[in-house]
């Protein structure tokens with residue numbers, strides 16, 4: 490069996506509180522309950538309370554896009570795990586490439602955040618991925634595996650089984666996928682699956698097959714309602730972390746719906 494399919498929206502710095510409430514109402518209208526597929530909306534901090542209230546009792550989960558690992562104190566501008574958990578947030582994106590590249594997020598910080606998230610009952614969505622230069626230099630596997638190992642340093646098998654890994658090749662993020670017409674900018678399903686298979690192998694190496702088989706590996710990088718079918722059909726891809734195509738309730742719902750259609754047992758790895 491593949492691990493739990495998880496389709497997560499990453500709104501990034503988009504959507505005001507008003508927009509978020511409108512999205513939630515529209516999404517609830519369209520969303521029919523998506524069977525075994527878990528749906529998560531990772532929104533800006535300002536909209537999290539509104540979303541947890543709107544989605545209460547619907548089976549739709551809410552996530553943050555970052556947090557700080559300390560419990561409380563003199564960390565102006567930061568948000569703790571307890572603050573997120575207290576308002577009903579259950580997921581948190583950690584180590585997104587935009588945070589690594591634009592806000593100095595390090596492997597060491599990501600690891601501390603993973604520990605803090607797990608101790609507070611949050612599910613970390615740990616993002617890893619290579620630049621185009623790294624891919625062209627042939628070091629994708631080494632780089633991505635290194636990111637996975639460092640994010641999970643000191644995490645035991647029970648903790649790892651609660652994590653989600655998002656493979657997001659940096660060169661494929663925000664390219665608008667099929668809609669842009671330039672497919673060369675987007676990872677092919679095979680390329681994405683190769684990298685996700687490599688991640689699965691590292692997890693197996695670290696924790697054994699039983700644990701590795703439980704860990705959802707998402708693909709992120711211009712997944713949309715068209716290319717999701719191919720991507721999600723791959724053996725090692727069990728979900729998506731979706732930016733641009735998640736900002737519209739109809740578009741995002743299409744991905745969730747297609748994931749559900751595909752979500753039939755495909756046998757073991």
Ligand code: PGA
Nearest residue numbers: 662663710711731732733
């Ligand atoms: P994208 O973003 O779907 O717009 O490429 C994905 C992400 O960065 O999480």
